Amino acid sequence: xxxxxxxxxxxxxxxxxxxxxxxxxxxxxxxxxxxxxxxxxxxxxxxxxxxxxxxxxxxxxxxxxxxxxxxxxxxxxxxxxxxxxxxxxxxxxxxxxxxxxxxxxxxxxxxxxxxxxxxxxxxxxxxxxxxxxxxxxxxxxxxxxxxxxxxxxxxxxxxxxxxxxxxxxxxxxxxxxxxxxxxxxxxxxxxxxxxxxxxxxxxxxxxxxxxxxxxxxxxxxxxxxxxxxxxxxxxxxxxxxxxxxxxxxxxxxxxxxxxxxxxxxxxxxxxxxxxxxxxxxxxxxxxxxxxxxxxxxxxxxxxxxxxxxxxxxxxxxxxxxxxxxxxxxxxxxxxxxxxxxxxxxxxxxxxxxxxxxxxxxxxxxxxxxxxxxxxxxxxxxxxxxxxxxxxxxxxxxxxxxxxxxxxxxxxxxxxxxxxxxxxxxxxxxxxxxxxxxxxxxxxxxxxxxxxxxxxxxxxxxxx
Ligand SMILES: [Zn+2]
Numbered sequence: 061x062x063x064x065x066x067x068x069x070x071x072x073x074x075x076x077x078x079x080x081x082x083x084x085x086x087x088x089x090x091x092x093x094x095x096x097x098x099x100x101x102x103x104x105x106x107x108x109x110x111x112x113x114x115x116x117x118x119x120x121x122x123x124x125x126x127x128x129x130x131x132x133x134x135x136x137x138x139x140x141x142x143x144x145x146x147x148x149x150x151x152x153x154x155x156x157x158x159x160x161x162x163x164x165x166x167x168x169x170x171x172x173x174x175x176x177x178x179x180x181x182x183x184x185x186x187x188x189x190x191x192x193x194x195x196x197x198x199x200x201x202x203x204x205x206x207x208x209x210x211x212x213x214x215x216x217x218x219x220x221x222x223x224x225x226x227x228x229x230x231x232x233x234x235x236x237x238x239x240x241x242x243x244x245x246x247x248x249x250x251x252x253x254x255x256x257x258x259x260x261x262x263x264x265x266x267x268x269x270x271x272x273x274x275x276x277x278x279x280x281x282x283x284x285x286x287x288x289x290x291x292x293x294x295x296x297x298x299x300x301x302x303x304x305x306x307x308x309x310x311x312x313x314x315x316x317x318x319x320x321x322x323x324x325x326x327x328x329x330x331x332x333x334x335x336x337x338x339x340x341x342x343x344x345x346x347x348x349x350x351x352x353x354x355x356x357x358x359x360x361x362x363x364x365x366x367x368x369x370x371x372x373x374x375x376x377x378x379x380x381x382x383x384x385x386x387x388x389x390x391x392x393x394x395x396x397x398x399x400x401x402x403x404x405x406x407x408x409x410x411x412x413x414x415x416x417x418x419x420x421x422x423x424x425x426x427x428x429x430x431x432x433x434x435x436x437x438x439x440x441x442x443x444x445x446x447x448x449x450x451x452x453x454x455x456x457x458x459x460x461x462x463x464x465x466x467x468x469x470x471x472x473x474x475x476x477x478x479x480x481x482x483x484x485x486x487x488x489x490x491x492x493x494x495x496x497x498x499x500x501x502x503x504x505x506x507x508x509x510x511x512x513x514x515x516x517x518x519x520x521x522x523x
Contacts, residue, residue: 063091063102064496070108070457074115074447075428083113085453090497093449106491106498108457114427115446116150116454116492117408118187118434121300121324122374124154125174129391129398134380134475137178138509140404143472145181145500145507146403148489150454151435151444151515153184153214160191164199168188168208179512180505181494182454184440186210186243190220192227200231201238207516209439210241212300215282216249216350232293239519240291241437243298246282246307247274247351256395267335267344270394271352273454278308279351287314287321294321296520297477298437301377302375303351305361312370320522324373325362327403327410328479332358345387346477348397349379366429367421372523373433374411378404380475402475403470406466408458410480412487417460432523439518459493466487472505 063084071080072093083475084092084102085173099105124140126133130163135143137154144152156171157166164187171185189196201210213228214221223231229240255273264272283299287310299311302323306358314321328349333356337344347353365371379400381387390397408430415421415429435445441452466480492500 061092062086063103064099065104065106066097066099066102066114067106067108067159067455067457068099069465070111070113072428073112073423075424075432078424083447083455085496088450088453090447090449093188093447104507105210106457110459111490112423112458112460113201113447114456114458115405115431115444116456116494117148117430118374118440118445119144119149119378119404119407119436120153120373120438121326121377122154122500123377123379123400124150126155126157126379126496128400129389129396131381131398133400134382134386135378135473136403138180139474140378141180141183141512142505143405145492145494146472146494148408148456148458149181149404150492150494151182151184151440152298153186153438155188157188158190158196162191164189164196164203164209168203175512175514177510180499180507180509181512182515183512183514184517185439186212187211188221189231190214190223192223192231195232197234200234200240204238204240204519209239209517210243212236212243212245212320213419214245214251215286216245216247218253220247223240223511229289229293231521232290236293236295240433241296241298241520243300244286246279246286246438248278250280250415252278257284260395265393267334267342267348267394270397271334271337273354274350276304278305282309283310287319290321291319296322299323301326301351301375302371304354304358306363306366306401308365308370309440315370321370322523325366326375326377326427327407328353328401328412330362331480331483332360335394342388342391345390345397346383346479348387348390348398348399349377349401363420366415367425372437374407374429375434376403376407377403378475382476384476391476401479402473403479405471405473406480406485409464409485409488413485436521436523438450438482439520440515441505441521453496455492455493456489459490460487462488462490509514
């Protein structure tokens with residue numbers, strides 16, 4: 061058997077197994093996994109000794125080239141996917157946004173154009189639904205058929221993104237019929253809006269009030285309500301960017317009852333806290349995203365949630381805005397600070413460091429959280445998310461000993477600060493392969509913008 065590439069002598073780590081073998085790649089796929097594949101049979105041999113060979117990461121929550129609050133997120137599908145690849149992510153699922161009065165199809169077409177010719181890794185879309193008359197409800201099965209098999213709804217941002225309970229319930233019921241998965245931004249937007257207006261009236265305008273006006277109770281209440289609506293609709297539900305213990309308890313309780321309820325958290329909630337708002341001057345704006353940062357003690361609860369499968373995966377909610385000129389739009393009013401932070405590049409290093417290197421869970425659990433569970437839940441498995449014969453050769457060579465310090469000076473995201481500035485990580489990818497092509501090697505991008513393909517996803521599968 062001839063191969064284009066053989067990855068030799070690495071330790072293969074999947075969500076379930078750890079063993080030493082070589083991986084033979086041809087025609088973009090994993091063609092063989094065996095001990096002692098002959099180097100003579102390959103055009104190229106990559107030595108992975110001392111490293112793990114893992115499936116490439118799947119980030120199911122990114123916002124590239126996204127309009128928000130009069131500006132646009134700083135990474136487009138070129139810079140964003142390249143930064144993702146540097147961090148070992150080989151697939152992302154971004155969000156196509158339907159604005160009021162538009163069809164879901166229009167949202168999908170618009171985001172397809174944003175990605176085309178730019179994405180360096182494979183990509184897919186969820187559809188954010190903000191307006192749901194009967195005609196759009198009827199579009200949902202067609203979108204699922206075309207590979208947009210999940211929909212994100214908001215219980216926050218009244219007047220912009222928020223849907224009421226009736227619309228949410230209708231969407232969930234329709235999703236249950238057509239195999240769609242509802243992803244929920246769970247915060248009680250109505251109550252939060254009242255608290256925010258009260259704060260502004262009292263002259264509280266600094267960035268930290270973004271966090272102080274969005275209590276954990278508002279997230280927990282909406283999480284519980286989303287779960288109850290899904291239960292009544294007979295639908296699965298995925299809670300996005302879960303940030304606090306109170307919301308985690310709602311998810312745990314539902315899962316203990318056997319409901320198809322899933323949740324993700326993000327590295328910012330595992331590493332940062334409300335103390336970051338003590339940064340000098342206006343710099344707290346760097347940490348303005350939603351849900352907000354919480355008190356420090358929540359971090360350990362979230363890590364334990366990941367270890368015990370109360371939380372099923374880690375995404376980034378990558379939504380970068382530069383400090384200069386973009387975050388600064390809210391200098392005199394925290395409600396005008398664009399919501400979002402950059403993280404697409406450092407998910408694997410941060411989760412491995414805090415999870416595996418710190419002894420909280422195994423390398424297999426790490427793979428499950430960053431690749432396998434995302435692939436299964438969002439209809440990409442086994443094409444993506446594992447190492448098996450016939451799967452896409454989306455692979456990383458991961459060096460568990462490599463230590464790095466995260467900094468805006470060295471990152472590849474198109475944004476002028478890092479949320480994780482100065483944090484030391486242990487373990488990171490040193491080579492990234494997308495469908496058999498090496499796209500990151502020796503600290504350089506060797507891929508091609510536009511080489512990424514749109515992935516038509518299947519319907520959700522339980523994890
Ligand atoms: Zn988001």
